Amino acid sequence: MTGDERPLGALVDARLHLLSRQVLDDDDVPVTTADDLELATADGRDLPLTGDDEVVVTAILTGPSLLTRVFGGRAPRSHDSAVPWRDVAALTTVVNLAVTWESLDVTWPERWVRNRVVGRIPGGRHDPR
């Protein structure tokens, strides 16, 4: 990794430094790419926003959000697949999480393919030689 972790309070451009960045878990295992972000006002007030509202990032979205980023439109909120922002540990050229990937809801496709397909083929759970 280049540079140090961004100091607290440093200016981060969400579009430039967050979107489409690789998200890694606490053991540097790739989890997902930051497909989109969930935003909310700091005091929990709903739309419409005024110029005085403080907006915070509450989650990194993935899965269906990628489709809406590519093709436009909005997915129903119930379809959101999210990594909560409180799990984020550091921002560098990647997003580092403080938790392990298996504990996250968004990794269900990976776990499904592992449990149903790849893990069942002989040798699938052994180190390559």
Place this chain on the structure above:
Amino acid sequence: MSKLLGAALGILTAIGGFLDIGDLVTSSVVGSRFGLSLAWATVLGVIGICLFAQMSGRVAAVSGRATFEIVRERLGPRVGGANLVASFAINLLTLTAEVGGIALSLQLASSVDHRLWVPVALVAVWLVLWRVKFQVLENVAGLLGLCLVVLAVAVFLLGPDWGDLAHQALAPVVPSSEGTAQYLYYAVALFGAAMTPYEVFFFSSGAVEEGWTPRDLAQSRVNVLVGFPLGGLLSLSIAALGAIVLLPQGIQTNALSQVALPVAEAGGKLALVVLILGMVAATFGAALETGLSSGYTLAQYFGWSWGKKRRPAQAARFHLTMMISLLVGAGILMTGVDPVKVTEFSVVFSAVALPLTYVPILLVANDPEYMGDKVNGRLTNLLGSLMLVVVVVAAVAAIPLMIVTGAGG
């Protein structure tokens, strides 16, 4: 001592790993039709791949990010996604061609129809991807690929008129039997064969797999700058063999036997055995690289866990992608399409896709956020930009030339 050995190994695998089915087929067709008059296109392609493979390796070593993660970050989900679709499709075509190449080489050795060899090749490639360590698969395929040095030896054994060969290469003219459009079409094909995008996906992801740090860069620079040009020399040897033996007699046959014919004439059965071993190793190695690249590109775009350094169960979707790609590739071959035709299409479409890969690499290699003080120097940027102009010209010209010449006519 072990350091020296490591350095030698790196260079040798770079030579042996340079050639794939695209180089074999394109160079042999070009040799028998145009002699050495297109040597410049191969040289240009070798310079280009040296430049950009080295650049992508440097980005990977310094930032820890492989090429398609960078494509996604720089181009965003939409343009990056379009890039993924194109790159993945072309890589699949190349994978198909490489598996076909293994089968054709085995057919050459056994006279058993190549379609019977396809399932064998498929299982063998998959087993290696499934179970063998990255370093082992890279080194073994590369070292066995060194058998292809027999190509250069055969040129010497034939004792050609060196002055004539040098004249063909250095003062190139379009042969009277061929049109200018055909000449340019094969120039683009040779360029695309040398610069195939999968090499950069594989090279940068391999750097991450092997955990390169900036300290490994000197070694990788030597591997690339010595190994690739020597590999390119083997590519030129194929064209030279065609120019010496086939062109004067007007022989044009199936592309792989076209490589074998002059080698057999020069060195007899033994040379032929070594050649076939080398061809099997080179196409097998490239099938591994393209197979891995199918997983690398998809996993890196979506941010999945990937890599041979992990157990298959720890990179499940990555391994599933490779399995499906191999099955699709083998399925295409089993329909009975000519693997040589697949190869020819794969190199030309590679040329079309080149800018999609190389522009983002050049951008990130200049970004201090990723590269710190290891950003490109002025000379690298100048050469990289000049090469990018060539890349774009080749990409734009490829499809029109393909239509005008009826894919080489």
